Amino acid sequence: MSTPYPFTAIVGMEDLRLALLLNAVSPAVGGVLVRGEKGTAKSTAVRALAALMPRVDVVAGCRFSCDPAAPDPACPDGPHPAGAQPASRPARMVELPVGASEDRLVGALDIERALAEGVKAFEPGLLADAHRGVLYVDEVNLLHDHLVDLLLDAAAMGASYVEREGVSVRHAARFLLVGTMNPEEGELRPQLLDRFGLTVEVRASRETDERVEVVRRRLAYDEDPAAFAAKWEAEEGALRARIAAARELLPSVRLGDGSLRQIAATCAAFEVDGMRADIVMARTATALAAWAGRTEVTDADVRQAALLALPHRRRRNPFDAPGMDEDKLDETLEQHRGGDDEPEPDPDPDPDPDGDGGGDNGDGGPGEGGRPPRDDNGGPSQAPSDTAPDSTAGAPPGAGAPGEQAAVPSAEPFAARALTVPGLGEGAAGRRSRARSAHGRTTGARQPRGTLTKLHLAATVQAAAPHQRARGRGGPGLVIRRDDLREAVREGREGNLVLFVVDASGSMAARRRMGAVKGAVLSLLLDAYQRRDKVGLITFRGTGAELALPPTSSVDAGAARLEKLPTGGRTPLAAGLLKAHEVLRVERLRDAARRPLLVVVTDGRATGGPEPLPLAARAARLLAAGGVASVVVDCETGPVRLGLAGVLARELHGTAVTLDELRADSVAALVRDVRRAA
Numbered sequence: 001m002s003t004p005y006p007f008t009a010i011v012g013m014e015d016l017r018l019a020l021l022l023n024a025v026s027p028a029v030g031g032v033l034v035r036g037e038k039g040t041a042k043s044t045a046v047r048a049l050a051a052l053m054p055r056v057d058v059v060a061g062c063r064f065s066c067d068p069a070a071p072d073p074a075c076p077d078g079p080h081p082a083g084a085q086p087a088s089r090p091a092r093m094v095e096l097p098v099g100a101s102e103d104r105l106v107g108a109l110d111i112e113r114a115l116a117e118g119v120k121a122f123e124p125g126l127l128a129d130a131h132r133g134v135l136y137v138d139e140v141n142l143l144h145d146h147l148v149d150l151l152l153d154a155a156a157m158g159a160s161y162v163e164r165e166g167v168s169v170r171h172a173a174r175f176l177l178v179g180t181m182n183p184e185e186g187e188l189r190p191q192l193l194d195r196f197g198l199t200v201e202v203r204a205s206r207e208t209d210e211r212v213e214v215v216r217r218r219l220a221y222d223e224d225p226a227a228f229a230a231k232w233e234a235e236e237g238a239l240r241a242r243i244a245a246a247r248e249l250l251p252s253v254r255l256g257d258g259s260l261r262q263i264a265a266t267c268a269a270f271e272v273d274g275m276r277a278d279i280v281m282a283r284t285a286t287a288l289a290a291w292a293g294r295t296e297v298t299d300a301d302v303r304q305a306a307l308l309a310l311p312h313r314r315r316r317n318p319f320d321a322p323g324m325d326e327d328k329l330d331e332t333l334e335q336h337r338g339g340d341d342e343p344e345p346d347p348d349p350d351p352d353p354d355g356d357g358g359g360d361n362g363d364g365g366p367g368e369g370g371r372p373p374r375d376d377n378g379g380p381s382q383a384p385s386d387t388a389p390d391s392t393a394g395a396p397p398g399a400g401a402p403g404e405q406a407a408v409p410s411a412e413p414f415a416a417r418a419l420t421v422p423g424l425g426e427g428a429a430g431r432r433s434r435a436r437s438a439h440g441r442t443t444g445a446r447q448p449r450g451t452l453t454k455l456h457l458a459a460t461v462q463a464a465a466p467h468q469r470a471r472g473r474g475g476p477g478l479v480i481r482r483d484d485l486r487e488a489v490r491e492g493r494e495g496n497l498v499l500f501v502v503d504a505s506g507s508m509a510a511r512r513r514m515g516a517v518k519g520a521v522l523s524l525l526l527d528a529y530q531r532r533d534k535v536g537l538i539t540f541r542g543t544g545a546e547l548a549l550p551p552t553s554s555v556d557a558g559a560a561r562l563e564k565l566p567t568g569g570r571t572p573l574a575a576g577l578l579k580a581h582e583v584l585r586v587e588r589l590r591d592a593a594r595r596p597l598l599v600v601v602t603d604g605r606a607t608g609g610p611e612p613l614p615l616a617a618r619a620a621r622l623l624a625a626g627g628v629a630s631v632v633v634d635c636e637t638g639p640v641r642l643g644l645a646g647v648l649a650r651e652l653h654g655t656a657v658t659l660d661e662l663r664a665d666s667v668a669a670l671v672r673d674v675r676r677a678a
Helices: 014-025 042-052 102-105 111-116 126-130 145-157 209-225 224-231 233-252 255-271 274-293 301-307 325-334 455-467 509-530 554-564 574-592 614-626 644-651 667-677
Strands: 032-036 058-059 085-090 093-095 136-137 160-162 167-172 176-181 200-202 429-437 441-446 487-492 497-503 534-539 544-552 595-604 630-635 657-658
Touching: 014 032, 014 042, 014 176, 014 200, 014 274, 014 301, 032 042, 042 093, 042 136, 042 176, 042 233, 093 126, 093 233, 102 126, 102 145, 102 160, 126 136, 126 325, 136 145, 145 160, 145 176, 176 487, 209 224, 224 233, 233 274, 255 274, 255 301, 274 301, 301 325, 441 455, 497 509, 497 544, 497 574, 509 534, 509 554, 509 595, 534 554, 534 574, 544 554, 544 574, 574 595, 574 614, 595 644, 614 644, 630 644, 644 657
Parallel strands: 032 176, 032 200, 093 136, 136 176, 497 534, 497 595, 595 630, 630 657
Antiparallel strands: 058 085, 160 167, 429 487, 441 487, 534 544
16 A cells, blocks of 8 residues: 555544554553454554654665664674664564464575575565564464464564574564454464553444544545545644654653552552563553653553553453453552652643544543543453343254253363374464474474475485585585485474364253353363364254354354353254264365364264154264264263263264363373273
């Protein structure tokens, strides 16, 4: 996009605009994670910010954007002489695609030239391009874990390290990190969430006038981007100047002991792990004061900093609702007020400097009157509710039949034992089943397919050794040619598609029993989250089966659907298995590399229609013929047991486990594993 959308023309989204601007003022804040539904202009806001960033002076010809006033002594293009020729250019906004490779992110060393010619040739990656600019990661929650680790490590250290077989390169990598994500497509691990300085939740406005203004401005921009941008040039220039002034003022801002005590007390009150939150809050409060043109941090600055820096750090598992209790926050700040002579808070710390609302139709900016507006704290809670929903909500065919019971809360989740897909896959990186991957332990060697990145040194030497006499080696060392090079074959772990097929029929309707079943499925959902799986949920009862949750990376969506699941009616087991077969057939077309794991949660009974058990057996054999790995969670209880779940598992060519054996600390499961190993 040659002409970016003006930042000051963005309608609403005050928290997002403020968080971005604070990072522009003080990159040490640590970046922004933007969470929100699709179509909320997250990417537009980030690209608009890049156009506001001050121009940077760089050493002419340096691929790593060294500052002429203080060039990096370890720069791969250096050392740069004192008084190197400077060049001025706009700050870059570099976008990291979801499918990027490690070499594309951190850069690549030419191993072939390094071994054959002794030349350390390094091609910079996106981290080098983003130095002293903005690095934007759209859909950061879909990025492979090892790439996220590399990205956040570089952001924390301000440098990137590339090492290949003893050859290493280091270069500076300081940038404003902005990630966006749609929570419906999966969450980041808490450890990774903590590495982002601030977080904001964005959602489309529900106000008619505001939505009209969004559409009006967008249409005008699409019709003539240059003319639209020209109308906002004065506001853009004023905002650019305010950013520069705040940067200049920032070193003079005083963070008093009273504010520090409020920050520490707030982090302790909300039980935030570690000390990173305290540091980020302190930096954010300081940036807020500089943004408002003050040299003293106020209570309002500390409060706003808490709202931006703490919500994502309180999320300990995917079923926790994001957000903060603002009443508790106010009470904590009030209890620890005092200790400094604080000035009156700025009456208008709105990110729009011209006072016209900054594209928000005059509805006031964040922090107006020293009290920022309260947000909707992340939508409906995913936690189990004591109040059962309507028993017919989301019901499959046959819902509302006599004897149907409303949804019941699940039992507490527990640590589930590992369920894996047999064999060796090649799916997306994860933590469940064995797979060939770019990362993991080395299991062999092969000739390179394309560019060599993971050298297998022993195999390379072994391939070159027999040819040394013919190559006329006259001194120590080996003569290595391109055909001798071998790359390492590695084995790691992949994520799978875990498809749950849950019996919600009358035979499962006893409250205590269904609560235990839901607790078990919830435990497996939590396990799937930790192992980076996709999940899906099929339920069957009454006269048919329903795809309650299409395959997704959002396990908290699965937990929400599970909590609302009512029970009752007949047991159409065959319908549930056939629905699973159809879902897996479609998913195989979408992503053939992701192997499925079918988890059937049932007591094995089948009722309704002619010959329900033989029909269920034929459906199970159909899944087995497709090579689907299956586990049957046997929910049968009581002194008299029919063992039908075990029969179903044999038809599926899978295994059966009881609810008790599903626990990671189950003695019965341990004994059975020992017997199998014997």
